[in-house]
Amino acid sequence: MDRAARIREKVRALLAARGDSAPFADADSLVVSGRLASIDLLELVVALEQDFGIDFAERGFDANDFDSVRAIVALLDSARVR
């Protein structure tokens, strides 16, 4: 499974836990649109740390990096992770 697909899967699970089964595109806003609460991002933070080895304590945390699947993939690209 490629990185974008793994992120999509995580996002889909988070939305499902909030009772949101509507489809989403990679560019769709998730946090700014209110579909995910900022607190939901902690699951994505943990996933990115564990699966991709990102250290947010080192690089800094910015909620805007998590606003869409595309933004998260861009974050992974900028961090040049595995």
Added chain:
Amino acid sequence: MRLVPALERRPGLVAFVATLRGRLVLLAAFTALLVLARFPWPYHAAAILAATSLLPRRRRLVLTIGVLAWTAVHPVLDRTALLLLVARQEGVAGTLDVFRTHQLVLLATIALLGVVAAVAFRWHRSRLARRPILLLHLACGTLLLWASCAPLAGTARVVAWAFAATLCGYLWYFGYTLLDRHAADRDPVLLQVGTWSPFWAATRAHQVPFAKGAAYWRRIEAKTDSDLAVVQLKAIKLLVWALIMRATLSLFWLLVHGVDDTTVSARIVRKLGSLAGWTLTGLHLPTFAHALAKSIERRPFGSLVCWATLVAYFLERLLTLTFDGGVVIACVRMAGFAALRNTWRPLQARSIADFWNRYFFYFKEMLVDFFFYPTFVRVFKRHTNARIVAATFVAAGFGNMEFHFLRNPQFIVQLGLWRAVAGFQVYAFYTVVLAMGIAVSQIRARRAPRPPPRGFRGRVLTPAAVVLFYCLLSIFDEVGRSHPLSEHFRFLLHLFAIG
């Protein structure tokens, strides 16, 4: 059924509002609603909104000019009462122009923060700029200590307090500017100033940065005339909704406490009642403050009455916050920013954490941005639940406490620093229990992620249990320093006929 129709989904209306004539009509309607909502200086607000509507490409600059003009004329972060108190204590109330001093210090603080922001942006990768929020909070605490404990006298102490209290007021707004320092599309300092306590904060001195900071503004700003029309129609809808909440509150006060108020909505309620031939006299239920006072006098009301006062108090606060936040976000939207609502269906919350997210969204966001994630990404990296507990305690516990302590510096002036800290025990207890509840709620949600329950349990029992938790907790949601924690506990125990 919708109480307020979805205006933004009518293409003809959106097309009309996108025209100059449409904008002016909408602006006039919005101003009339602001007057009904008793917004302070509604015509000044309307002037700023007219400028942002007619000059949408320059709206950020207009808002910066608006912040400076509003601060010069009628400061949102008004510390005049506090400074008068200090001036009286120092015996200079007759000789010092406190209002002018306050205004000068406000403008000087904005200028100083502008310089600090420019430095932080210029050297954002330097060692000092790694933890600017921490430095900012330390500076604020030091200034507060200096104003209250340093051997100052007369005008010098008044000026020290003016700077300390003003910085405390700007702390959270300016914090969002510092969070923006690494952004590739970061706004220049001039536009950041427009986010520091804009005119919409004048409704209530919450000091919570509604609509957060510049980074959020850039993402929610209307880019086209059509976007602007949609977001402004949503502003009208929200303001109408807020006024409905205000009318409900008036009716609630009248029916539950028998208290009449003088707002337009109350007059409408009375008129409708008289047209229907009803005499609205109310239950004359005591207020929560009255019930607590009676408990402190050792002459408490019956426990059923106390339960009723507590539930009424909880609902009143909910309606008040929905109204206040609705007015503020309506103004934000009218200025061209598609901000989310502040309060959104809190009575449908399915967990303690969910309620916290729905009740006062921008306060929660502020604590998440400044405390939760900075802690979460740094501690207990191998133990996710421990990270959640630590980050939640730092945010909903410590951050919440710090915000409320700094928001009310008059207690330090009245009681002295140490008594003001000691007297904060009631709210400190509140934040600890709140943090514990939210942390447990989040861990439970992680352990068993599943779709929200349906049926009677999901729609009624679970939300009712959440409301009960917050209802009981509201006994301790008290930032005043009048009564010790034990008196609040006495009230709690009395509800269960204990003691």
